[in-house]
Amino acid sequence: MLVPTKKFDLPTEVISNELVAENHYLLRCSCPEIAAGALPGQFIHVLIPQGSGLLLRRPFTIYTVEGDEITMLYQLIGEGTNVLSSLKRSDSIRVLGPLGNTFEISPAPDPAVIVGGGAGIASLMLLAAALRENGAHALGLVGSMNSARLLSVEDLEAIGIETYIATDDGSVGHHGFVTELLMEILETHEMKNPQIYACGPDGMLRVVTKIALDYRIPAQLAMENRMGCALGVCLGCVCKVRMPSGGFEYQRVCTEGPVFNAEDIIW
Amino acid sequence: MNNIQPSLEIDVAGIRMKNPVMTASGTFGYGSEYVDFIDLNKLGAVVVKGITSVPWAGNSMPRIFETPSGMLNAIGLQNVGVDGFIDKKLPYLRNFDVPVIVNICGEQVGEYLEVTEKLDAADGVAAIELNISCPNLHCGGMSFGVDPKLTDELVKGVRGKTTLPLLVKLSPNVTDITVIARAAEGAGADGLSVINTALGMAIDINTRRPQLANVTGGLSGPAIKPIALRMVWQVYNAVSIPIIGMGGIMNGEDAIEFCIAGAAAVAVGTANFINPRASLDVVEGITEYLERHGMRSIEKLVGSLEVP
Numbered sequence: 001m002l003v004p005t006k007k008f009d010l011p012t013e014v015i016s017n018e019l020v021a022e023n024h025y026l027l028r029c030s031c032p033e034i035a036a037g038a039l040p041g042q043f044i045h046v047l048i049p050q051g052s053g054l055l056l057r058r059p060f061t062i063y064t065v066e067g068d069e070i071t072m073l074y075q076l077i078g079e080g081t082n083v084l085s086s087l088k089r090s091d092s093i094r095v096l097g098p099l100g101n102t103f104e105i106s107p108a109p110d111p112a113v114i115v116g117g118g119a120g121i122a123s124l125m126l127l128a129a130a131l132r133e134n135g136a137h138a139l140g141l142v143g144s145m146n147s148a149r150l151l152s153v154e155d156l157e158a159i160g161i162e163t164y165i166a167t168d169d170g171s172v173g174h175h176g177f178v179t180e181l182l183m184e185i186l187e188t189h190e191m192k193n194p195q196i197y198a199c200g201p202d203g204m205l206r207v208v209t210k211i212a213l214d215y216r217i218p219a220q221l222a223m224e225n226r227m228g229c230a231l232g233v234c235l236g237c238v239c240k241v242r243m244p245s246g247g248f249e250y251q252r253v254c255t256e257g258p259v260f261n262a263e264d265i266i267w
Numbered sequence: 268m269n270n271i272q273p274s275l276e277i278d279v280a281g282i283r284m285k286n287p288v289m290t291a292s293g294t295f296g297y298g299s300e301y302v303d304f305i306d307l308n309k310l311g312a313v314v315v316k317g318i319t320s321v322p323w324a325g326n327s328m329p330r331i332f333e334t335p336s337g338m339l340n341a342i343g344l345q346n347v348g349v350d351g352f353i354d355k356k357l358p359y360l361r362n363f364d365v366p367v368i369v370n371i372c373g374e375q376v377g378e379y380l381e382v383t384e385k386l387d388a389a390d391g392v393a394a395i396e397l398n399i400s401c402p403n404l405h406c407g408g409m410s411f412g413v414d415p416k417l418t419d420e421l422v423k424g425v426r427g428k429t430t431l432p433l434l435v436k437l438s439p440n441v442t443d444i445t446v447i448a449r450a451a452e453g454a455g456a457d458g459l460s461v462i463n464t465a466l467g468m469a470i471d472i473n474t475r476r477p478q479l480a481n482v483t484g485g486l487s488g489p490a491i492k493p494i495a496l497r498m499v500w501q502v503y504n505a506v507s508i509p510i511i512g513m514g515g516i517m518n519g520e521d522a523i524e525f526c527i528a529g530a531a532a533v534a535v536g537t538a539n540f541i542n543p544r545a546s547l548d549v550v551e552g553i554t555e556y557l558e559r560h561g562m563r564s565i566e567k568l569v570g571s572l573e574v575p
Contacts, residue, residue: 006303007303007304008303009304009542009543009544047541047542053335053336054333055333055336055337055338055488055489055537055541056333056338056540056541057540057541096543225328225329226329226331226332226333227331228331228338228340228540229294229539229540229543231296231300231301231540231543232296232300233293233294233295233296233300233301233316233539233540234293234294234331234340234342234540235325235330235342235345236330236331236340236342237330237331238325238328238330238345239328240327240328248324249324250324250325250328250345
């Protein structure tokens, strides 16, 4: 769903930046204007501090909003996130946001099946909170490489979401992929008006899409991509989207997305 | 301290501007994307994303990659087409008191001519910037800008279709940029945009695949600033029409360097991606420099390089 949110580019300070799981950090900062407008699925574009030698900003989903504060849950994947992870309390950053569209959550799903792979779960936490506020029945499926990298299970359970775990090595929960867990849940739970919401690696999202089509369940995916401007002008972050007319169009993850209907994505 | 209030107003290539700072094509969308951050009325000019005769889908992904102090892109000129631009994008820009310069591109001469005719008839276009330097097209685009005969033919053709000021955007991917600059000047260009992106590439050594689906792409950002400055200086010494300098300008000091090298105006590109206020920061930086040096305008700076 496209939303015309006013965007801000704000200087702020890091309140905390902690290791929350192996290779994953949670950064908290105060951004009142962004916090006030942030919707589930939306993201921020963070300027890596000067002197890092890096040029472009890095996009991160908004993990939580608490009063004036927002948090971002991120994985160390390269130079940018390495620099970010070294930031301490009171260090300066610049945050651009809120950016992108949001999830469609009406009519109320029953249940909402939230499927996060790795750090992908971060894009689904605001959604989970919004669903709970609307009184929707929601299930959380969290996939991870292993127990040490497991994210967000406590946060999901804290807001009353029944959460299931899958790990690649079987160190906790289902031994295997979170998509296998999804199939099992769809087979064993009562599904009145099910809706799937997923974010994670491309391979996972492709399988989620196939399952959603097989079971004829609407699914929304939060997509990720390299980004330049995150404002819709550089056209660097596109994904291939099927058009009703039969053709396709490259749509911007930063503007038409990050949330897309699974059936519309051409992989 | 003196109290000289510098005036930034200038006329470049027949385009009257409040200040010498434009946005570089492809880095500012169609203007509307930046209104949460800046007042478009405060810009010298808005140069919009390259337009073609029909909408273009663009290249497949990945399209961008960051390199040291720079960024590679191979977007492939995804755009709404000239009719879509005139119907859907231009009306919004007419709400502002800022010259709108439309960058145009094509694969064939005929496409450039068709786009030019339509823009010439449209209300609210201040000038045309002829893109003969897009490195990401398999035909057309840059091929016009690396051959002086083709440059001459295309610029003459477009010149014959419009009385609007005509800028020609030059490619750095040539042996001698002055040859192309002179060809464009001789064919009737009113000004030259120097430079477009420099052709480059990057490789993922683990997969041995290129970082861009198009394999090669255009390099922009501070990494190309020294090349851009050198080319502005060379072109300044080769032609008598004004130059709009661009390539890695991040702040007012960078812009002043371009003016000293010979640019009558500048365009801010990749910096818009990093700092949405970048273009206005450059305007403020130029003003501060002029105040600090007791100068009334940038005109005396243009091409004022003191060669030892």
